[in-house]
Amino acid sequence: GENVEQHPSTLSVQEGDSAVIKCTYSDSASNYFPWYKQELGKRPQLIIDIRSNVGEKKDQRIAVTLNKTAKHFSLHITETQPEDSAVYFCAASTHNQGGKLIFGQGTELSVKP
Amino acid sequence: SQTIHQWPATLVQPVGSPLSLECTVEGTSNPNLYWYRQAAGRGLQLLFYSVGIGQISSEVPQNLSASRPQDRQFILSSKKLLLSDSGFYLCASTGPATNYGYTFGSGTRLTVV
Numbered sequence: 001g002e003n004v005e006q007h008p009s010t011l012s013v014q015e016g017d018s019a020v021i022k023c024t025y026s027d028s029a030s031n032y033f034p035w036y037k038q039e040l041g042k043r044p045q046l047i048i049d050i051r052s053n054v055g056e057k058k059d060q061r062i063a064v065t066l067n068k069t070a071k072h073f074s075l076h077i078t079e080t081q082p083e084d085s086a087v088y089f090c091a092a093s094t095h096n097q098g099g100k101l102i103f104g105q106g107t108e109l110s111v112k113p
Numbered sequence: 114s115q116t117i118h119q120w121p122a123t124l125v126q127p128v129g130s131p132l133s134l135e136c137t138v139e140g141t142s143n144p145n146l147y148w149y150r151q152a153a154g155r156g157l158q159l160l161f162y163s164v165g166i167g168q169i170s171s172e173v174p175q176n177l178s179a180s181r182p183q184d185r186q187f188i189l190s191s192k193k194l195l196l197s198d199s200g201f202y203l204c205a206s207t208g209p210a211t212n213y214g215y216t217f218g219s220g221t222r223l224t225v226v
Contacts (some may be wrong), residue, residue: 034215042219043203043217043220044157044215089157100162100172101215102159103159105155106155108155
């Protein structure tokens with residue numbers, strides 16, 4: 001089955017700097033890659049996603065890139081703000097197997113003012 | 114858009130007691146439904162998923178079970194809880210088309226004592 005590895009597990013940056021979180025996946029059939037942000041004690045919230053027919057997608061300060069050949073994808077946050085501090089999860093799924101998402105282990109991002 | 118109702122929000126149960134967590138979905142029909150467990154605020158582990166009434170796929174062998182008695186109702190159960198069952202349980206839905214971002218319920222924080 002699918003396995004998703006996420007790095008780093010913790011990331012600390014200064015306000016205004018960029019943050020990059022990387023994930024690799026094992027199943028070459030995976031074709032959907034969302035990213036979630038989870039604040040303490042709350043449910044994960046979808047922040048951006050990308051499908052396998054696209055190499056990059058941007059939404060304001062957030063961007064995701066996908067390299068299907070290498071089976072890895074990354075989240076880029078520019079001009080970080082203290083409110084970006086949270087745990088971020090990547091995930092991967094295929095359209096079969098009920099569309100189940102397999103998550104990475106998470107990255108705890110801390111943005112210091 | 115979909116809305117997931119999940120209850121209770123918190124639960125403290127003794128070892129050996131039964132468990133029943135319920136999740137209902139509004140705003141869509143024939144959703145794919147999922148139960149995840151999150152320990153220590155990290156790593157969402159997929160427990161069960163369902164693509165239709167009475168159709169349950171188990172991802173992890175354990176003393177938990179799931180049922181889907183109605184199209185938009187998903188229940189997580191246990192006959193006898195273990196200490197290791199403690200965690201944050203999240204219900205999620207997507208669909209009816211697969212391969213889209215999940216909508217998560219607000220979660221149930223279960224503590225087994």
